[in-house]
Amino acid sequence: MPSRIYETVVGYFVQDRPEPAQLPARFGLIDDSPDRWTRFKASIQQLNVDTLDPVQYKVFFLGRHGEGYHNVALPKHGRQAWDDYWSKLNGQVDEVHAEWQKEHRFGIPLPDKLYCSPLTRAIQTNERTFSGLLPGDRKTVIVENIRELLGIHTCDKRRTRSYIQETFPEYVIEEGFAEEDQLWNPDIRETCNDIDVRAKEVLDMIFECDTEHFISITAHGGFIKAFLRVTGHLEWSLPPGVVIKASRES
Numbered sequence: 001m002p003s004r005i006y007e008t009v010v011g012y013f014v015q016d017r018p019e020p021a022q023l024p025a026r027f028g029l030i031d032d033s034p035d036r037w038t039r040f041k042a043s044i045q046q047l048n049v050d051t052l053d054p055v056q057y058k059v060f061f062l063g064r065h066g067e068g069y070h071n072v073a074l075p076k077h078g079r080q081a082w083d084d085y086w087s088k089l090n091g092q093v094d095e096v097h098a099e100w101q102k103e104h105r106f107g108i109p110l111p112d113k114l115y116c117s118p119l120t121r122a123i124q125t126n127e128r129t130f131s132g133l134l135p136g137d138r139k140t141v142i143v144e145n146i147r148e149l150l151g152i153h154t155c156d157k158r159r160t161r162s163y164i165q166e167t168f169p170e171y172v173i174e175e176g177f178a179e180e181d182q183l184w185n186p187d188i189r190e191t192c193n194d195i196d197v198r199a200k201e202v203l204d205m206i207f208e209c210d211t212e213h214f215i216s217i218t219a220h221g222g223f224i225k226a227f228l229r230v231t232g233h234l235e236w237s238l239p240p241g242v243v244i245k246a247s248r249e250s
Helices: 036-050 079-104 120-129 161-167 192-209 221-230
Strands: 004-009 056-064 113-116 140-142 214-219 241-248
Touching (some): 056 221, 079 120, 113 192, 120 140
Parallel strands (some): 113 140, 113 214
Antiparallel strands (some): 004 241
């Protein structure tokens, strides 16, 4: 697979600036006109028409999982803090779903390709985010490398392939996905460089294999931070929409 260099294309989303404390309207799209998504889609299409091979442009909608028992230690923080935390995270997923519904009325391009972490909390978030929005034949693909920082923490060890397939039969599992988790190590924790490598491998796979321009990735905070580092984007704790330019290294 050829090596690529990734850049963030600025000027479309407020995520180019320091982040606000809440989910930005229109997923951060700066244009607030009624035909905003029609104009945006036409602009992305034109970028790809005008560019010289091997440069490509794609739009990514990055979603963070909404819940997971690893996020808060109940004995340490207490039942009320635990419940408040879950209410906030689940509320964020519902906000994202509501924003997709609202912007769908203004023509937001639904993702042509959807990818997701194999961890249960991410798959459930993907389900809730796009519930009732996608054509029945548009399936999300489970990808091994779209994982949280790996190692030591048992919450980041995935279930078996059989479990995922039986529990979420409407999802497609990528080719070569092993039955058991072969990435998680009980004694070694990944470094930021390790997860950056995984994020770049996911980007390489998408830009090499997919002709579609609008991509969704449902993942985890660590993976999203790695994705943003690899593409030169500002760090955002809230999942952003982002336009990525890819070019092959000479």
